[in-house]
Amino acid sequence: MKDIRLRARAKINLTLDVTGKREDGYHLIQSIMQTVSLYDGIYMKRIQKDEIILKSNLSWLPTDNRNLAYRAAELMKAKYGITEGVFIEIDKRIPVAAGLAGGSADCAAVLVGMNRLFDLGLSMKELESLAFLLGSDIPYCVQRGTVVSEGVGEILTPVKCQCPMCYVVLAKLPVSVSTATVYRGLDWQSVQDHPDTKGMIQAMAEADITKMGRLLGNVLETVTIPMHPQIAQLKEELVHLGAEGALMSGSGPTVFGLFKEEENAKKAASAIRKKFGLKEVVATKIYHSDSGKRGEQRNGRNKI
Ligand SMILES: C[C@](O)(CO)[C@H](O)COP(=O)(O)OP(=O)(O)OC[C@H]1O[C@@H](n2ccc(N)nc2=O)[C@H](O)[C@@H]1O
Numbered sequence: 166m167k168d169i170r171l172r173a174r175a176k177i178n179l180t181l182d183v184t185g186k187r188e189d190g191y192h193l194i195q196s197i198m199q200t201v202s203l204y205d206g207i208y209m210k211r212i213q214k215d216e217i218i219l220k221s222n223l224s225w226l227p228t229d230n231r232n233l234a235y236r237a238a239e240l241m242k243a244k245y246g247i248t249e250g251v252f253i254e255i256d257k258r259i260p261v262a263a264g265l266a267g268g269s270a271d272c273a274a275v276l277v278g279m280n281r282l283f284d285l286g287l288s289m290k291e292l293e294s295l296a297f298l299l300g301s302d303i304p305y306c307v308q309r310g311t312v313v314s315e316g317v318g319e320i321l322t323p324v325k326c327q328c329p330m331c332y333v334v335l336a337k338l339p340v341s342v343s344t345a346t347v348y349r350g351l352d353w354q355s356v357q358d359h360p361d362t363k364g365m366i367q368a369m370a371e372a373d374i375t376k377m378g379r380l381l382g383n384v385l386e387t388v389t390i391p392m393h394p395q396i397a398q399l400k401e402e403l404v405h406l407g408a409e410g411a412l413m414s415g416s417g418p419t420v421f422g423l424f425k426e427e428e429n430a431k432k433a434a435s436a437i438r439k440k441f442g443l444k445e446v447v448a449t450k451i452y453h454s455d456s457g458k459r460g461e462q463r464n465g466r467n468k469i
Pocket residue numbers: 178181190191192193194196264266269299300301302303316317318344345348349415416
C-alpha cells in the first residue's frame with residue numbers, strides 16, 4: 166500500500182495587524198507569516214477498509230473529527246468520493262494551542278498527503294481553497310514560506326525576498342489561549358500601535374535582522390498580555406539574552422525571539438527554560454525550502 170512521510174511546520178507572525186471586522190465577527194488582518202523549521206512528523210498510508218484511523222504520540226490529543234488532520238482526510242474523502250481508507254500518524258512536536266498553527270499545519274499536510282496518496286492531481290490553489298473551509302491559518306500552511314496574509318487569512322501574497330536566515334527561540338507559557346476569545350477581546354478601532362508591514366518587508370530585503378527585530382509587532386498582544394502578563398516578561402528576558410527583538414506569535418501565548426547566532430539562541434533557550442521553569446522552549450530557525458517545491462522527492466523519501 167502506498168505511504169508517505171510529511172513534515173508539518175510551525176509558523177510565526179512577524180507582524181500581525183487587524184484592519185477591520187466582518188459582519189460574521191471574523192477580523193480582517195494583515196500579517197507577515199513565516200515558516201520555521203520546527204515540525205510535526207506526519208505518516209500517511211492508504212488502507213483498504215473505508216475508515217480514517219488517526220494516532221498520535223500525545224494521548225490526550227483527539228483522534229476523531231475534533232482533530233483538524235482527521236477533518237482534512239474526511240473532507241477529501243467526501244469531496245472526491247474516495248472509498249478506500251487512510252491511516253494517519255502524527256508525531257506531535259509543535260506545542261499545542263500555542264499560536265504556532267500546529268493543528269493547521271497538520272491539517273495542511275494531510276490535504277497535501279491525500280492529494281498525493283490518491284493521485285487527485287489538485288493544484289496548490291485548489292488545496293488552499295479546500296484548506297480555507299477548515300480554518301483561517303490553513304491556506305497559509307499549505308503555501309508556507311514568507312507570505313503576507315490578508316482578508317481573514319485567505320489572501321496570500323508571497324514576499325519576493327526571502328526572510329534572512331536567523332535563529333528563533335519559541336517559549337510557551339503553560340496556559341491555553343483561545344483564538345476566538347482573543348479576537349473577541351480586541352477593540353480593533355482603538356488600536357494605536359499598528360505594525361509597519363512595508364517596513365518589515367524592506368528590512369527583510371536588506372537582510373537587516375536588527376531592524377526586523379525593532380519592527381516586530383502584533384496587535385493581539387493588547388488582549389493576551391493583560392490576560393497573561395508573563396508574556397511581557399518573556400519578551401523582555403529574550404531581548405536581555407541577546408534577541409534582536411521578541412514578539413507574541415498569533416493569539417499567543419508563545420513568545421518568539423529572533424537571534425543572529427545559533428549558539429546564542431540555544432543558550433537563551435536553556436536560560437529561559439530554567440528561569441521561567443518552562444517545559445516548552447525550542448530553539449529553531451527560519452525555514453527555507455531547499456527544493457523550492459513542496460513535496461519534492463529527496464533521497465527517495467517524500468518530505469515537505
Ligand atoms: C491569530 C492567527 O493565528 C494569525 O495567524 C489567525 O488569525 C487565527 O487563525 P485560526 O486559528 O486558523 O483561526 P480559526 O480557527 O479560523 O478561527 C478561530 C476563531 O478566531 C476568530 N478569528 C479567526 C480569524 C480571523 N481572521 N478573525 C477572527 O476573528 C473567530 O472568532 C474564529 O471563530
